[in-house]
Amino acid sequence: MGLNVSPALATELAIANRILYDQQIVDGLGHVSLRHPDDPALFLLSCSRAPGLVRPEDIVCYRQDGSSLDPQAPRPYLERFIHAEIYRARPDVQAVVHSHSPSVIPFACVQKPLRPIFHMAGFLGEGSAHFEIREAGGDTDMLIGSSYLGEALARSLGSRSCVLMRGHGSTVVGTSLRQVVYRAVYAEANARLQMNAQALGEPVYLNPREAQLASDANDGQIDRSWNLWLQRLGALDFSPA
């Protein structure tokens, strides 16, 4: 662990990485971060490593310009600016997941929003936001590799909990680490259900008030899922790479 990272927090964040891999939200790519609890201008994120292999010692503390506090920190993710700029724009956000979870991408590519098809996805009540990188950057490598592009992504996200990124993936935000992991898992589940429902007929979505009430109710139940996901990981192998 680098400067300014508590062991307990680094372990919790490493576990979040492992859960997201085990739940098939991330593969070799994707990342999850946490705003620093003591300094809202900092955030914690693994160095460049597959989420399924992240160990507590890989967690690095970054500033909002994407630089690491520890000048000796290992190679960072190219897209740490996703996290940096969302934390800057959204003081309510405490945790962020960026992934290429497979059922969400088709919605991003046909420019249709996710909508809450069941109560587990009440956090999608306003629908997902859409980000078209061409509007901000013209022809790019599709990656959020700069503060400039991160800022454009955060602007597209607005006040929502999920933004779809055309030709790329999605980003979800939450008010805690466990909540954002929950949201990443159920954004994917909702997308799969929505895809199947739309093929069968005209789905009835949760209305905004149902979505809000369901989201509030589910927030009290997140630990039940977290405990299961944690138990599935078995004995964690945090040995050096």
Next chain:
Amino acid sequence: MGLNVSPALATELAIANRILYDQQIVDGLGHVSLRHPDDPALFLLSCSRAPGLVRPEDIVCYRQDGSSLDPQAPRPYLERFIHAEIYRARPDVQAVVHSHSPSVIPFACVQKPLRPIFHMAGFLGEGSAHFEIREAGGDTDMLIGSSYLGEALARSLGSRSCVLMRGHGSTVVGTSLRQVVYRAVYAEANARLQMNAQALGEPVYLNPREAQLASDANDGQIDRSWNLWLQRLGALDFSPA
């Protein structure tokens, strides 16, 4: 185990929970209950815990008003009223599964019934019932969190074996624990097949008499599947959480 719960029954119910998780009918949420064999006004259900983690000691005995016999019982599921009110309305029902099994939800959300596409799902002969929570409760958190909503759900179920819950999931009922687990597994299988068949053309469903005959025949074969599902679980870890 709380008051009025025999160890053998608590173990069988814990195993049913583990099977439903292993068969991917439930994830962190969902539950299975059993009417008390000695007192039809009581039923057995786990306390609030992910089904994949339920142990015999988690089984609690509830009254039909949703209160637990044991005043020291741990936190209950919010939706125990699903079970309570179905046991009240349906004396023939001995066991109930509530789940968010993924292929069933799209049918619930487009308001199309499950119909028996193969003999394993003969219990769907009458088609699934439909429950729209808005009709009973207006805008809610979508959960069956009261006797009032449980009673409305039981009314929608009527005399059928399966009710789809819009924006939420489904509930199946049976005359024994092993039968209801079988039905939950094959309601999901039938939904997946029905979805795929409808995309290919116009399916021929079992007619009511075929469905009834197939259901009767399958009831004599349930242990063959149960034994397989049990064996898949391996050595069960019922150690304290």
Next chain:
Amino acid sequence: MGLNVSPALATELAIANRILYDQQIVDGLGHVSLRHPDDPALFLLSCSRAPGLVRPEDIVCYRQDGSSLDPQAPRPYLERFIHAEIYRARPDVQAVVHSHSPSVIPFACVQKPLRPIFHMAGFLGEGSAHFEIREAGGDTDMLIGSSYLGEALARSLGSRSCVLMRGHGSTVVGTSLRQVVYRAVYAEANARLQMNAQALGEPVYLNPREAQLASDANDGQIDRSWNLWLQRLGALDFSPA
């Protein structure tokens, strides 16, 4: 093992059962049989047990009327008549698999044949046959529970390698045990591909001559797959149930 069953053959047939379960062609139900190498009027099939649990000692020798040679044999499968009547009608057939493999059933229910979409399924060159149990038996429990229904199924199969059974599943036949396991695996694979291709556009199928040539070529490669499937099973647990 019962009368007239060699240990080596019983073990090979038990392994075929385990492979079909591991490859997700059968679940708790389904079965695979082998014509007796010394007496073409007999065939070998497990007693009533989930294929994933079958052990060599479960293999029973049956006559074509469905009776077992060993009067002490345990409970048989209700549908052993599928096997009996196909062996009677098709002297070229040495092995039979009956399953509810999930991608095939939708084709059976919309009455569309499987056609060979890739070389691995050249054995489907003539297309699959179709069996409608109502034509032979009116309203039934959908099961092939008698010589009469078995004979009707065998007639529908005709000279083909695969027959789809409406509201039920499918049956494939082959000239050896390994070949029929291969065909059961790739009938399912072909169905999944055909379903996806038909959703994308108008598939070009193998023509009859391509199918025959591919089938002949693949028959020389079956052991490559068999060896992999066998290795996946790991150390086999053939301990008493």
Next chain:
Amino acid sequence: MGLNVSPALATELAIANRILYDQQIVDGLGHVSLRHPDDPALFLLSCSRAPGLVRPEDIVCYRQDGSSLDPQAPRPYLERFIHAEIYRARPDVQAVVHSHSPSVIPFACVQKPLRPIFHMAGFLGEGSAHFEIREAGGDTDMLIGSSYLGEALARSLGSRSCVLMRGHGSTVVGTSLRQVVYRAVYAEANARLQMNAQALGEPVYLNPREAQLASDANDGQIDRSWNLWLQRLGALDFSPA
């Protein structure tokens, strides 16, 4: 290992085989090869064995006419001419994967190209090429079993990175072993996403410049995925068959 094969290279190629099997790109069939680093007229490929079982000692060195350097080499793959003729036609190609990966085949059979739907598949920027074996060989067993057919396939591939083979599968090429494994994994992922997106609406694909930039950026990240895939394999069993 046969003549002219270094142990380190044979091990890397055996690992590539195991990864492709673990990632579900190949099953019992399919193969991956590497141009010989010291002699561009030679290439390394396993003898005829399921990729999931390949060991370093199975790697054989072949000439471009499909003959093995070692006259004692075990039975070769029938389709080694895929590799031989692509190496002959494309001096830039250092590694080749041929597979029947399941989401790609439907595109091959309806004659629609893969197009890059997300940045991970930037290497598909020009779209996939299409190969119709009937044009070169009339009615065949669908296999590339000769230099003549291999040459026709290489001609269809042209300068692209992926060629779909009607009624058969696909072949991808790359400038390194790790890159071609990455491309095989993400060609399959792209196909699945493209299939789902086309069912939802009209996808926006990466334009040629986005695809090129994304491909260049991803090439610097391949080891992150490779390390994960390698770790998933656990302790490798390279014991004799």
